[in-house]
Amino acid sequence: MSKSNLIAFQGSPGAYSDLSCRSVFPDRKTMPCSTFEDVFAAVHEGEAEFGMIPVENSVAGRVADNHYLLPQGGLHIIGEHYQRVNHHLLAPPGATLDTIKVVRSHIQALSQCRKVTRALGLREIPHADTAGAAAEIAERGDITEAAIASELAGEIYGLQSLKRGIEDAQHNTTRFLVMARDPVQPPPNSGLVVTTFVFRVRSVPAALYKAMGGFATNGVNLTKMESYMVDGRFTAAQFYVDVEGHPEERPLRLALEELEFFAREVKILGVYPGHPFRREQNKDLGDD
Numbered sequence: 654m655s656k657s658n659l660i661a662f663q664g665s666p667g668a669y670s671d672l673s674c675r676s677v678f679p680d681r682k683t684m685p686c687s688t689f690e691d692v693f694a695a696v697h698e699g700e701a702e703f704g705m706i707p708v709e710n711s712v713a714g715r716v717a718d719n720h721y722l723l724p725q726g727g728l729h730i731i732g733e734h735y736q737r738v739n740h741h742l743l744a745p746p747g748a749t750l751d752t753i754k755v756v757r758s759h760i761q762a763l764s765q766c767r768k769v770t771r772a773l774g775l776r777e778i779p780h781a782d783t784a785g786a787a788a789e790i791a792e793r794g795d796i797t798e799a800a801i802a803s804e805l806a807g808e809i810y811g812l813q814s815l816k817r818g819i820e821d822a823q824h825n826t827t828r829f830l831v832m833a834r835d836p837v838q839p840p841p842n843s844g845l846v847v848t849t850f851v852f853r854v855r856s857v858p859a860a861l862y863k864a865m866g867g868f869a870t871n872g873v874n875l876t877k878m879e880s881y882m883v884d885g886r887f888t889a890a891q892f893y894v895d896v897e898g899h900p901e902e903r904p905l906r907l908a909l910e911e912l913e914f915f916a917r918e919v920k921i922l923g924v925y926p927g928h929p930f931r932r933e934q935n936k937d938l939g940d941d
Contacts, residue, residue, distance in 0.1 A: 658682050661685075667784035668783060672803050673734050723849075732831035741819070746812075754775065754798070784806040786800040830923070849894070852912060854915065867907060
């Protein structure tokens with residue numbers, strides 16, 4: 654198989670990352686990897702053309718590991734995808750809601766389905782990932798055990814869905830980033846564009862205020878900003894930022910110039926088309 658046909662993801666076949674790969678690239682084959690680092694390595698070394706990386710979930714929050722990997726992974730963000738998470742309660746053939754006593758899944762999936770698991774009185778056992786739990790349930794064939802995973806995982810491992818849509822929050826959605834070795838940027842003034850970058854500031858009063866002032870004065874919509882410790886120092890923070898706009902368009906160009914004056918180590922991780930889900934959310938908030 655040509656390496657250009659592969660898109661790498663972390664987890665077992667049937668994971669939500671696998672589902673996202675198939676949604677965005679239906680004509681490509683997916684490549685499961687054990688860790689997020691393996692996904693970056695597979696793309697960087699040419700074993701896969703793209704990588705699919707989760708960065709945040711509307712219920713569980715950010716995927717902290719990838720916020721550390723993105724700036725130093727040597728890859729570029731070329732796209733984003735929002736994947737609705739529909740959890741299924743999967744079990745071997747012959748099992749029923751009355752026979753199951755134990756449920757296995759990733760710790761986040763378990764926490765996202767507490768209402769159902771408590772109502773059924775199930776004992777929760779954490780697993781490394783959702784699809785891996787489904788594979789284990791299929792291999793064991795024990796009608797007293799079930800897994801929380803995707804419908805795709807049930808199809809792959811021959812499990813039946815005893816209950817679908819069991820997530821507590823109906824807005825449960827995960828945002829993924831598509832990674833590539835080389836940058837692929839849309840042209841300026843081509844619709845909704847997202848620019849992702851990281852930067853650091855000195856630990857002095859008003860440093861962050863001054864660094865970000867240019868985005869307000871130039872009317873740039875900042876949609877995400879998070880800080881995290883770097884180099885094990887409590888006084889040093891790196892900021893991860895998503896803004897709507899293209900660096901070659903005047904508002905963002907001027908904002909970035911002002912940022913570079915007050916900040917240091919500004920690094921653009923990607924300039925890519927915004928997903929339609931962004932527009933839908935803006936409409937829900939009353940943005941016409």
